[in-house]
Amino acid sequence: MVEIDDRLSKKFHQQMDGVYAQDEEERLCLVAQSYSICENSIAVLSNLRTDKSHIFFGKSCEILGLGKSNTTQTVDSVWEEDIFNRIHPDDWKKRCLQELTFFRMVSSSHVKEMFSWYLENTMRMCGKNGEYHYWRHRIFYFSGSGQQGISYALCLYNLTPEDSGGAYLINTMTGERKLLVIDENHILSEREKFILQMIQNGKSSKMIADRLEISKHTVDRHRQNIIAKLRVNNTTEACHQAKRLGLID
Template structure:
């Protein structure tokens, strides 16, 4: 299971409108994406963070994923697992780190400016011949709620026409599509304050194989406090276990 497959804990704190307010805006967004994939030829995933549903639109790039539906499909998740299963595990991990960085980046941007930003990266993905091929991945938020919370997210998949060159990894970027400003993502600076100093101490000891009872004794805190820190760490890093937490924190340069 990929280490950042659940951003629900982050999204759950966003300010979301009532279902009636969302319905009209969602229908408008669906119509927009139906037209967009016809122009862009991409596969698009529109994720509704409020209802935990996604709508998948298949342009001509759908043949890469063996997707041929003329109509959009609906899944009960904000994660397109059918596509994730085709992505190289290392690239999927890095892609989710980029999304976590993007989410935290947008939290310091005014709601009206957030929609001007997008991510861009390249990811190795299995083609119809079961061979890894670099494709283009982009993501952005299409709509905020009326109260300024992040609401409708879009992921786009398409052919990568640029030459890969000597660039390592997924070559993740955050781009201001209005001004053209590019933020190369290699330090995850917007995630630097995700963990408190105490949570970092606990996670370092976890990484060394120290059990909770011994962590409590070393840090002179109660076992309940250690367990609470452990749970907070998992939620903040959007992972499901301590091994994934250590790996993610090290990748984000938090330890």
């Protein structure tokens, strides 16, 4: 009996070593796929460094008329537009601001334990029959091996019977749960908003630098910070996103 246990244990560890030897993104894809199967959820794994997302469709996708159950789709964006387009207009802005607030909290923290927290909120999403249903949304962030900051995001969408009444931060290690407070001024600083507004108005980095009496290099650094904070690819997308969120006119 001991010999059988030893052989089974050895075989198990060999299999696990093989799993963990796989590419990091592939391993996280297995996690996302497992959620979609076990919870019938829609699971989205996004690589924030390559700007790609893998969407795993559980059975609940049929209610939205989105994708086909037990299939996978890869898109060149970290914003899952097909899902976003089904969110009720009154909930879309709220959801984005909540996510950006949580992203800033984790990305600006130098404490590894911050990755133990996830964000949970609810939103109304339109089904294929035109009726709105409440969906629970959870987002987890992961750091990459040998990387600083956030490398991956995992978003999970599940049907839920009611609105949670707010967005909550939940600690997977302690069970602590606290309300997320959104401060739009913490998403972009007043200077960043001003610079983005000038970009929106067609001003170049040099023109902005002259107006603010700072160097062009400083303006360019602000531009990069804005792009990172809004999780977009360029300032054109940043202007569009900030305008939709009401951060600039």
